[in-house]
Amino acid sequence: MEQVFLNELRDRFGIEYQNVDLLSEAFTQSSYVNEHPNLKLQDYQRIEFLGDAVMELTVSEYLYAKYPNYPEGKLTRLRAAIVCEDSFSAFARECHFDRYIKLGKGEEKNGARDRNSLLCDIFESFVGSLYLDQGKEAVQRFVAQVVFPKVEQGAFSYVMDHKTNLQEFLQKDGEVEISYPLVAEAGPANDAQFTVQVVARGEVLGQGTGHTKKAAEQAAAEVALRKLQD
Amino acid sequence: MEQVFLNELRDRFGIEYQNVDLLSEAFTQSSYVNEHPNLKLQDYQRIEFLGDAVMELTVSEYLYAKYPNYPEGKLTRLRAAIVCEDSFSAFARECHFDRYIKLGKGEEKNGARDRNSLLCDIFESFVGSLYLDQGKEAVQRFVAQVVFPKVEQGAFSYVMDHKTNLQEFLQKDGEVEISYPLVAEAGPANDAQFTVQVVARGEVLGQGTGHTKKAAEQAAAEVALRKLQD
Structure with a gap:
């Protein structure tokens, strides 16, 4: 060598x-x-x-x-x-x-x-x-x-899934119901924009936008996690 | 426990x-x-x-x-x-x-x-x-x-591949050319039977039959290996 x-x-x-x-x-x-x-x-x-x-x-x-x-x-x-x-x-x-x-x-x-x-x-x-x-x-x-x-x-x-991470973070203190209500939908069908909130214990933790509902949920969960971990 | x-x-x-x-x-x-x-x-x-x-x-x-x-x-x-x-x-x-x-x-x-x-x-x-x-x-x-x-x-x-095993067995003493000549083909196209021999150093080491040429070659190699290892 x-x-x-x-x-x-x-x-x-x-x-x-x-x-x-x-x-x-x-x-x-x-x-x-x-x-x-x-x-x-x-x-x-x-x-x-x-x-x-x-x-x-x-x-x-x-x-x-x-x-x-x-x-x-x-x-x-x-x-x-x-x-x-x-x-x-x-x-x-x-x-x-x-x-x-x-x-x-x-x-x-x-x-x-x-x-x-x-x-x-x-x-x-x-x-x-x-x-x-x-x-x-x-x-x-x-x-x-x-x-x-x-x-x-x-x-x-x-590779992390923000929704899963948020759930794990919130469930450290016991079971929590997390919901992702759709709050806005804009644009034509082939280029729609979805906006969702993430809500837990009656509180809005974040909001996210994406071309699919799933992407919007991931974005919202990421925002919520960043706020919670700050 | x-x-x-x-x-x-x-x-x-x-x-x-x-x-x-x-x-x-x-x-x-x-x-x-x-x-x-x-x-x-x-x-x-x-x-x-x-x-x-x-x-x-x-x-x-x-x-x-x-x-x-x-x-x-x-x-x-x-x-x-x-x-x-x-x-x-x-x-x-x-x-x-x-x-x-x-x-x-x-x-x-x-x-x-x-x-x-x-x-x-x-x-x-x-x-x-x-x-x-x-x-x-x-x-x-x-x-x-x-x-x-x-x-x-x-x-x-x-899981072993008989053709590979035979090659490895024969090559212990140096490179060897192994061939699998087709010696018979019988039956209709949708149910053909192939028979091949396995030949190395000018010697027929075995013969095998199968529904594909590859299967026949594997069968022939397995026969040859068994003979050689006896």
């Missing part, structure tokens, strides 16, 4: 491999293996198989502990938003993993180095190799540097 | 919980929670969210180490056959977990106690609770008793 990458792993993440061959395998694509048959290399796929499951558990364990009041459905939505190609490829770029992938010439020409699916694979295979080399705690430290701060900054909160 | 279950866990699996409440939560279905609002119980779903990921990694780690020559595709197929509702519900029954699920009366009447989807959930939530109470090694010991022997007895080998 290139020394500059080993230095970067050490300086940025405090990671020093005992078995650098594992790291090297984790960054080797099959096209490179095929171009160098004499080297008898392995591509990253087996390590990625493992790394995929390591990430799934690492993120699950974090969410389970971090959000003790989230019901399972919300944890699952959040995990799906974190453990996916879009997120992992972005993390891989942030870690400069794209620079160190070993690609065959054809794949290089085809732009594979900037392909999200490959970067996602490499992020998983890196994690798999770290797990094999140094165990669960080392993975947790790495993911706590690269992934968890993003979660805490709300990068994945778009 | 019932003493008879605690005894069974201890005697059969050598498991003794430090926090029995976790075990109890892992066996509590939402219908039971709803029927006993005063008890302020949690249902199993959050622990199951975690247990699902724990099982995925435990099985992945085992397969990765156990089958160092399996390519990723084969590991993934095998993992999918093990980590699924059919398998987990069968494991749950073997462990007598069905006896100890806390269900509401309506769900009991509806036969939930024998429903595969619930038993699968309970198997995952049990594993999640064991992980929370005693960590990864305790889960590995349990899964090594309940799941891995089944894998080693070939209970999941039906």
Whole structure:
């Protein structure tokens, strides 16, 4: 593996491999293996198989502990938003993993180095190799540097359903009936604008507008949540 | 939790919980929670969210180490056959977990106690609770008793692709060209019967018949593998 990458792993993440061959395998694509048959290399796929499951558990364990009041459905939505190609490829770029992938010439020409699916694979295979080399705690430290701060900054909160969140927020103190009365409807049928209020315990908590009633309800719930949490 | 279950866990699996409440939560279905609002119980779903990921990694780690020559595709197929509702519900029954699920009366009447989807959930939530109470090694010991022997007895080998297996078997000693020449075609177009041979290194290794060429090839590869492995 290139020394500059080993230095970067050490300086940025405090990671020093005992078995650098594992790291090297984790960054080797099959096209490179095929171009160098004499080297008898392995591509990253087996390590990625493992790394995929390591990430799934690492993120699950974090969410389970971090959000003790989230019901399972919300944890699952959040995990799906974190453990996916879009997120992992972005993390891989942030870690400069794209620079160190070993690609065959054809794949290089085809732009594979900037392909999200490959970067996602490499992020998983890196994690798999770290797990094999140094165990669960080392993975947790790495993911706590690269992934968890993003979660805490709300990068994945778009998957949240504001109506559900509002309900959970209000029900902390017992059952609450929440209603979304329609207060206005404007525009032609093919471009209607709905305005709803959100009402709980006889109080109007917010108001929202949208092209569908559902969108208006989500907007109203978001407004109410923001007010209540201020 | 019932003493008879605690005894069974201890005697059969050598498991003794430090926090029995976790075990109890892992066996509590939402219908039971709803029927006993005063008890302020949690249902199993959050622990199951975690247990699902724990099982995925435990099985992945085992397969990765156990089958160092399996390519990723084969590991993934095998993992999918093990980590699924059919398998987990069968494991749950073997462990007598069905006896100890806390269900509401309506769900009991509806036969939930024998429903595969619930038993699968309970198997995952049990594993999640064991992980929370005693960590990864305790889960590995349990899964090594309940799941891995089944894998080693070939209970999941039906997911294997015989053509791929034959290729892997023959390629242990270097690249081999395998062909599947069509030797007979019989019957009407809507009920054709294809017969193919499997040939490698100039030798006919087997013959198979099927309603499609692909099925005939799989059958031929299976015959060849059985002969070669005898």
